[in-house]
Every structure is written in structure tokens, then in C-alpha cells.
Amino acid sequence: MEIITVHTAQNIDIDYEIGGLGERILARLLDYAVFIPFVIAAMFIVPAVTEYASAVYAIVMVVLFVFYDLLCEAFFNGQSVGKLVMKIRVISLDGARPKFSQYLLRWLFRMVDFGITGGLGALITAAMSENGQRIGDIVAGTVMVRTEPRTKMNNIVFNNTESTYQPVFSQAGELNDGDIALIHDVIANYFKTGNNSIVFAMAEKVKAHLTITPPERMNSLVFLQTIIKDYSHISAQADAL
Incomplete structure (x- = not known):
């Protein structure tokens, strides 16, 4: 294939x-x-x-x-x-x-x-x-x-260890591994089923929890992906200290 x-x-x-x-x-x-x-x-x-x-x-x-x-x-x-x-x-x-x-x-x-x-x-x-x-x-x-991608979202590794990277949402560091795993699952479900509503609902919960107002043009999926990316970078930086 x-x-x-x-x-x-x-x-x-x-x-x-x-x-x-x-x-x-x-x-x-x-x-x-x-x-x-x-x-x-x-x-x-x-x-x-x-x-x-x-x-x-x-x-x-x-x-x-x-x-x-x-x-x-x-x-x-x-x-x-x-x-x-x-x-x-x-x-x-x-x-x-x-x-x-x-x-x-x-x-x-x-x-x-x-x-x-x-x-x-x-x-x-x-x-x-x-x-x-x-x-x-x-x-x-x-x-x-x-319809189902071979790459599972919970297996994705973000290569954001470069020192020049600046997280878009520093509040992502307030989340924990369980929160990120849940966001991964929601995004994976979206890629499998195309169900936009669960992505929107999760994005709204994260925004409310972290008190974040993303840029107007950033949709729910991009927001959640960015949160994961920022969390991965912040966590990697913390582990390096």
C-alpha cells in the first residue's frame, strides 16, 4: 500500500x-x-x-x-x-x-x-x-x-527542542501529561471520524481552563495542535534544567 x-x-x-x-x-x-x-x-x-x-x-x-x-x-x-x-x-x-x-x-x-x-x-x-x-x-x-491515518496522534513526537522556539501559549505548561493525552485522543478521533464537534468542545474547555484567547483566525484544531506543541517544548526545556 x-x-x-x-x-x-x-x-x-x-x-x-x-x-x-x-x-x-x-x-x-x-x-x-x-x-x-x-x-x-x-x-x-x-x-x-x-x-x-x-x-x-x-x-x-x-x-x-x-x-x-x-x-x-x-x-x-x-x-x-x-x-x-x-x-x-x-x-x-x-x-x-x-x-x-x-x-x-x-x-x-x-x-x-x-x-x-x-x-x-x-x-x-x-x-x-x-x-x-x-x-x-x-x-x-x-x-x-x-480515513484512518497510519501515524497515530499519540505517537507523534514534536521536535521543538531548538532554543529559538517560542511557545505561542506559555499557559500550556500548566497542563499535565494526562491532559495532553486526552487532547491527543480527541485529535486522533477527529482524523478518524471527521467529527468537528469534539475538537471544538475540547478547544473551548482548554481555553476556559487556561484563560486563553487565541488569535481570531486560529481554528480549534490548530489551537489544540499548538497547545500540544507548546507543552512538548515547555516540558522538554524543564527536563533539561
């Missing part, structure tokens, strides 16, 4: 297994299967109602089919129904959740990957590119990975 290492802005290296071609093909087939009940309804049920209702139903189904991938990935953290079942996800090359513009680019280039080239473009580039990316992934700066 091929591995991609993403280097986050917080100096964390996380290894992910790249989603295999077989998994991606099965995920696509499962996504098509989602529409089978609607096709059956269109064949046997909808014709029994008014012509106007049939036309509206057809238009709605076509729109949903066309925008299915974009909507699913944007609203369900890089996963469609098929990807969820196959336990694969779209992430940004920096390990973060892709921006909507990345999802949009990835979706637009489906016309090249699966339309103009009849699927050969996606198949060839995914098989030959270093990170298993199709054309849309390359353009958007995304990659398809298995």
Missing part, C-alpha cells in the same frame, strides 16, 4: 495510506447504486402521476446526479456514500480539510477525468502519479486517502 506523508503547518508529519484504485472504483459503483431506487421510481411510479410532476422529478434527479459528488464532499468532509463505505476520504495535500474551491476544482475536472477521456484520464493518472491522484486531484491539490 502506498503511503503519503503530509506535513502540517504545525510541524506534524502524518502518514496516510493512499486509497487504492479498487477501493475508489467500488466507491464509485456504490455511489451509482444510490440512484437505483430513484431510477426504478422514474420507470414505474412517476409515470403514473402528472406529466408536469414527471418533468420536475426528472430535472431534480439530473441535477442531484450531476452535483452529487460536489455536494457530498463539501458537506460530508470529503466523503460520498461510497467513500464512506469504503473508508476513503478526500483531503488536501497539507492534511487539512479541503476548501470549497478545491472541491469545486476537483468536481469540474471530472469532465476531463471521466467525460472527455471516458474515464481513462482518471485511471491512467491515478495509476501513474506519485500520490494516486487523478487529474482533478492534481489541479485541486487534493488526494484520496484511507
